[in-house]
Amino acid sequence: VQLTQEEYITKAQEAQGAAWGYTNIGIANVASGNLNVRAEASTSGKVVGKMPKDSACEILELNQETGWAHISSGEVEGYVSVDFLLTGADAKLRANELARTVVIADTDGLRVRDEANVDSAVLTQILKGEEMEYVETLDGWFKVSIDGAEGYVSAEFTEVQTKLDT
Secondary structure: OOOOHHHHHHHHHHHHOOEOOEOOEEEEOOOOOEEEEEOOOOOOOOEEEEEEOOOEEEEEEEEOOOOEEEEEEOOEEEEEEHHHEEOHHHHHHHHHHHOEEEEEEOOOOEEEEOOOOOOOOEEEEEOOOOEEEEEEEEOOEEEEEEOOEEEEEEHHHEEEEEEOOO
């Protein structure tokens, strides 16, 4: 797909306001359970996915007249009712409360160690792309939490990201 110079400029300007990888963030605002993502902008539309409470989406188009937003979240694209979606500043404020920092393995077999050194015992190994909860940064190491247990991974083989659930 070839974009015109104006389209490139527009996309670059939109990206300047990006937060957590979203240029126009929405947050599922349901009391409990999930927000249904539908194939069409109608309560009778087929459910193609679900957004758990407090999960994030990219708002592709917002139609206040119809009360529906065209969104994408994770692997799902569809429509959600704006009655259950935080948008604009409200969404950004909520996202700021919900964002979590994760450490992601950059290599298969990443060793999670008992202490922050290569001579310490290996507690487990992690596959490339797996996420661990970030605890703190040490000299060349990250302290992480995996299923409630804490360990250490080499910063050399990992990446740190701030994320929202989708």
